[in-house]
Amino acid sequence: RRAAVGRLSDAARLARVAERETNEGVRDDALRQLVDLALARHKQTDESASLVALAALTDQKHIVGVARGSAFETVRSAALARLSDAKALGSVARQAEHETTRLDALARIDDPAEILAVLLKTEFKDVALSALERISDTEALRLAAVRARNKVAARRARSRLRAIEA
Numbered sequence: 001r002r003a004a005v006g007r008l009s010d011a012a013r014l015a016r017v018a019e020r021e022t023n024e025g026v027r028d029d030a031l032r033q034l035v036d037l038a039l040a041r042h043k044q045t046d047e048s049a050s051l052v053a054l055a056a057l058t059d060q061k062h063i064v065g066v067a068r069g070s071a072f073e074t075v076r077s078a079a080l081a082r083l084s085d086a087k088a089l090g091s092v093a094r095q096a097e098h099e100t101t102r103l104d105a106l107a108r109i110d111d112p113a114e115i116l117a118v119l120l121k122t123e124f125k126d127v128a129l130s131a132l133e134r135i136s137d138t139e140a141l142r143l144a145a146v147r148a149r150n151k152v153a154a155r156r157a158r159s160r161l162r163a164i165e166a
Helices: 002-007 011-020 024-039 047-056 060-069 073-081 086-095 099-107 112-121 125-133 138-147 151-165
Strands: none
Touching: 002 024, 011 024, 011 047, 024 047, 024 060, 047 073, 060 073, 060 086, 060 099, 073 099, 086 099, 086 112, 086 125, 099 125, 112 125, 112 138, 125 151, 138 151
16 A cells, blocks of 8 residues: 555545555655645646645644745745744744745744744845844844854844944
8 A cells, every 4th residue: 555655646635545544654655745745846746736735734844844845836825824833934934945935934923032043043144134123122132143143144133233232
């Protein structure tokens, strides 16, 4: 059965297998196939198949992965819309392959600590600078000035600190 699942490329069938299969190995293979379809890792995968595969995914980690790396904008947006946890959104904001997805994820984060975490940990200039614009706490600015992974954001945080302290 595992070999048969490995050959399946129909998202609806894979979703049924992942939902109903009693054998854990077969179920895991079906989930892996669904993630691959949602990410459009195969050249023949179209957008509608990716959306069907995404709809079948229930694990937050899989949905975060799709939001970070799907080849299709609509699939990334649909995955992002299914996320509500600040840490999951922060992960997408820090690591997504596409700028619009990173910025959309950051815009949905309300937790100041997670916004600071995005600022400190991301290497992407666009999202680091956007996160910095949302930081108003002086201590957070000091931390960003010293520890931000993106050097442009760190310089800008130091500049803001100098302006505040002057």
